[in-house]
Amino acid sequence: MEIIFGRNKKEQLEPVRARVTGKIPAWLQGTLLRNGPGMHTVGETRYNHWFDGLALLHSFTIRNGEVYYRSKYLRSDTYTANIEANRIVVSEFGTMAYPDPCKNIFSKAFSYLSHTIPDFTDNCLINIMRCGEDFYATTETNYIRKINPQTLETLEKVDYRKYMAVNLATSHPHYDAAGNVLNVGTSIVDKGKTKYVIFKIPATLPGGRKEGRSPLKHTEVFCSIAARSLLSPSYYHSFGVTENYIIFLEQPFKLDILKMATAYIRGVSWASCLAFHGEDKTHIHIVDRRTRKPVLTKYYTDPMVVFHHVNAYEEDGCLLFDVIAYEDGSLYQLFYLANLNKDFEENSRLTSVPTLKRFALPLQVDKNAEVGSNLIKLSSTTARALKEKDDQVYCQPELLSEGLELPRINYAHNGKPYRYVFAAGVQWSPIPTKIIKYDILTKSSVEWGEAHSWPAEPLFVPTPGAKDEDDGIILSAIVSTDPQKSPFLLVLDARTFTELARASVDVEMHLDIHGLFIPDAGWDLGKQAPSQEEPAPQT
Numbered sequence: 001m002e003i004i005f006g007r008n009k010k011e012q013l014e015p016v017r018a019r020v021t022g023k024i025p026a027w028l029q030g031t032l033l034r035n036g037p038g039m040h041t042v043g044e045t046r047y048n049h050w051f052d053g054l055a056l057l058h059s060f061t062i063r064n065g066e067v068y069y070r071s072k073y074l075r076s077d078t079y080t081a082n083i084e085a086n087r088i089v090v091s092e093f094g095t096m097a098y099p100d101p102c103k104n105i106f107s108k109a110f111s112y113l114s115h116t117i118p119d120f121t122d123n124c125l126i127n128i129m130r131c132g133e134d135f136y137a138t139t140e141t142n143y144i145r146k147i148n149p150q151t152l153e154t155l156e157k158v159d160y161r162k163y164m165a166v167n168l169a170t171s172h173p174h175y176d177a178a179g180n181v182l183n184v185g186t187s188i189v190d191k192g193k194t195k196y197v198i199f200k201i202p203a204t205l206p207g208g209r210k211e212g213r214s215p216l217k218h219t220e221v222f223c224s225i226a227a228r229s230l231l232s233p234s235y236y237h238s239f240g241v242t243e244n245y246i247i248f249l250e251q252p253f254k255l256d257i258l259k260m261a262t263a264y265i266r267g268v269s270w271a272s273c274l275a276f277h278g279e280d281k282t283h284i285h286i287v288d289r290r291t292r293k294p295v296l297t298k299y300y301t302d303p304m305v306v307f308h309h310v311n312a313y314e315e316d317g318c319l320l321f322d323v324i325a326y327e328d329g330s331l332y333q334l335f336y337l338a339n340l341n342k343d344f345e346e347n348s349r350l351t352s353v354p355t356l357k358r359f360a361l362p363l364q365v366d367k368n369a370e371v372g373s374n375l376i377k378l379s380s381t382t383a384r385a386l387k388e389k390d391d392q393v394y395c396q397p398e399l400l401s402e403g404l405e406l407p408r409i410n411y412a413h414n415g416k417p418y419r420y421v422f423a424a425g426v427q428w429s430p431i432p433t434k435i436i437k438y439d440i441l442t443k444s445s446v447e448w449g450e451a452h453s454w455p456a457e458p459l460f461v462p463t464p465g466a467k468d469e470d471d472g473i474i475l476s477a478i479v480s481t482d483p484q485k486s487p488f489l490l491v492l493d494a495r496t497f498t499e500l501a502r503a504s505v506d507v508e509m510h511l512d513i514h515g516l517f518i519p520d521a522g523w524d525l526g527k528q529a530p531s532q533e534e535p536a537p538q539t
């Protein structure tokens, strides 16, 4: 297992042609571009956590039934500094690094005092974001790196702080029909306040694109939500949107800012500054996209930890949202490389199973409704929302399914009613062994799995002109634990989950995290996202 997780992967700079068996649909032309950690050892030094590894971009270009694979390390400043020093010199999630080993405790104290909130890494290893014509590798810090999606070359380093006060931002943005990006970041102790900042990056610029003009310069703050605590904002990995609302969970999985400010001098990692507070609630914030203001009702639910929102939509005056929830914050613990060794089956047992849960929130709370009454009258869900005193609403979710992670949907249904969740199947271990299509309507699922095969996040690509939600294909990169078996790109019929084709490559492929598909014939943005351009704010 160590071998698969922790061994440094070689780049495949020249595109290699894959061996295709089966038949790739003729309409499927484009590039599957994905990101994930590929190098965990630099010289004699080794990262502690799988999320620390240096970003390795890889792509499968599908053209006329053929598939070409290539990969390249993101030339982040972090990568360059590490390679030049031949050791890890930049801190990551689970590894604190010291650029100058000769520094004594006094100079360490000085660098701590001069950087209360330190300069974070630009090792953007989690996802790929599309911003108009441009593509960026993303992580959760204030940095993103522009990349060339064809050659996988690394371009500009973008610091979100140039455009707004955010120290962290998710690697799971949403896109509207026009391709505008909506994302959330955390602004830590800025002008005495800690806030969750919802921001928008326009896809296009007024007057069109000209050399040197970036849509990022036109980033605007859409709405801010004050954190409940100045020094312990919640950690979050994604958020949800419907046509008219944004859903943000302020969960009891929190970053301790004082611990972070002293982590460097104490010699501990950022990960050690994250903690689950089982005694706290999960606060559900709803922002109205039309007014750009938070809804005043105080919705909350039991303590939980959510990394991935699946989808959300509005139905009969209610807001429904689906998430993959855990009962504690133990998931990230399992990805320490020390646990991902040959005994990983015993070491890496999830203490809480990822559970697909549906929440339903009443958008209007009847003033005359009795305290304790259920405000949800929908026949489509058993989720409840109990009225409490002082504008408070306690939400009890419906449990839909267990053992799903890395959820994807047909993005044309994002923010709208939908039926299917495509996800990786995980049970007691965090490693996916199957790909699942879960049908929310019938509460049934179909699966794809093969011995020794670990699938990556399954991505849905719609058939051109498709009417049905599941009319399309699923793409997933499959890595094998059997050294005799080459990794391959799997192409499934999304309707039946039968294999249409596989494209095998004789390379040592890494396990990746997230990515996107770029169709060759331009990206018809209108078909990728459902909602319309936001109206001007009403002030």
Ligand SMILES: CC1=C(/C=C/C(C)=C/C=C/C(C)=C/C=O)C(C)(C)CCC1
Pocket: 051, 091, 092, 093, 120, 121, 126, 139, 140, 141, 168, 237, 270, 271, 307, 513
């Ligand atoms: C470096 C760094 C961070 C990195 C977090 C990362 C890298 C998270 C990865 C999460 C993944 C891959 C989740 C998958 O579901 C923090 C904690 C935001 C804050 C401090 C600096």
Ligand SMILES: [Fe+2]
Pocket: 172, 237, 307, 308, 514
């Ligand atoms: Fe994610």
